[in-house]
Amino acid sequence: xxxxxxxxxxxxxxxxxxxxxxxxxxxxxxxxYWYQQGPGQDPQFLISFYEKMQSxxxxxxxxxxxxxxxxxxxxxxMSSLELGDSALYFCASSPxxxxxxxxxxxxxxxxxxx
Amino acid sequence: KQEVTQIPxxxxxxxGENLVLNCSFTDSAIxxxxxxxxxxxxxxxxxxxxxxxxxxxxxxxxxxxxxxxSGRSTLYIAASQPGDSAxxxxxxxxxxxxxxxxxxxxxxxxxxxx
Numbered sequence: 001x002x003x004x005x006x007x008x009x010x011x012x013x014x015x016x017x018x019x020x021x022x023x024x025x026x027x028x029x030x031x032x033y034w035y036q037q038g039p040g041q042d043p044q045f046l047i048s049f050y051e052k053m054q055s056x057x058x059x060x061x062x063x064x065x066x067x068x069x070x071x072x073x074x075x076x077x078m079s080s081l082e083l084g085d086s087a088l089y090f091c092a093s094s095p096x097x098x099x100x101x102x103x104x105x106x107x108x109x110x111x112x113x114x
Numbered sequence: 115k116q117e118v119t120q121i122p123x124x125x126x127x128x129x130g131e132n133l134v135l136n137c138s139f140t141d142s143a144i145x146x147x148x149x150x151x152x153x154x155x156x157x158x159x160x161x162x163x164x165x166x167x168x169x170x171x172x173x174x175x176x177x178x179x180x181x182x183x184s185g186r187s188t189l190y191i192a193a194s195q196p197g198d199s200a201x202x203x204x205x206x207x208x209x210x211x212x213x214x215x216x217x218x219x220x221x222x223x224x225x226x227x228x
Contacts, residue, residue: 033215042203042218043158056215090157092216102148103207103216107157 002026004093004106012112013081021076021109025093031055032074033092033103034066043090049074081113116141118206118219126225132192135222137204139185147180147187148216150203158203162189194226 005024013019025032031050035043045058049068060066063081068074078085092105117140127133137147145166150158162171162178164187170179177190187204201223205216 035216042220043216045215045217048215058215088155092158102160102163103205104160105150105158110155 004091004104006089006091006106006109008109009107010110010112012114014114015081015083017081017113019078019081019111021078021089021091021111023074023076023091023093023106025072025074025091026095026104029093029095029104030072031094032068032072033094034060034074034076035090035092035105037088037090037108039087046076078111081111083113086111086113116206116217118204118217120202120204120219120222122222123220124223124225126227127194128227129194129196131194131226132190133194133224135189135191135202135204135224137187137189137219139206141185144180144182144185144206146207147178148205148207149176149178149187149189150205150218152201152203152221154201161202191224194224196226196228199224199226 007022033048034046037043046060047066048056052068064078066076088108088110090105090108092103094101094103119138121136147164149161151161152158164171164180175192180187201221203221204219207216
């Protein structure tokens, strides 16, 4: 079965650089979520999209932005990177809003800022 | 604000033992509950989703129960195997009606030894 695909799997950037993470949801899933997981921490919600519109926003820094495109894939853009942005970034998708249906996660993008 | 607590934080058991992982919520007005497994540095794998109309769900050697009145969920793993070693996370979807997101517990790190 198709899963959530994230790219790249690993990314190394220098401070103050920009990074773009991509997420391809499971086919026919119209909701995408982004989470950040620091070392030894539980995943923290960043932002979500439903039918290409932002539906909820969590602890996402102003330096980050995201969007969902017409084909439902999503991109998380991160600018002016800081050392503290080093983390695993997960994307999840679900067929409908998460409260009703099961969420499926991608394997994550490990971002290292040096 | 919903807070999710998982007990124990870490657990080491010999192969073959049955074990119980606990998850509790400060706000017992939960809708669905989802259990995940995470291997080190990897993505989140959905194990079980218990919907509001259900009290438990079973998948293979896993059984999850949900007691909404007390705001608690239990994941039971039967006949544990070394391959079960991972971090187990429970998650509560916060549903505002217009959007929803998962609030994760801090996880239980399970080690099954030979």
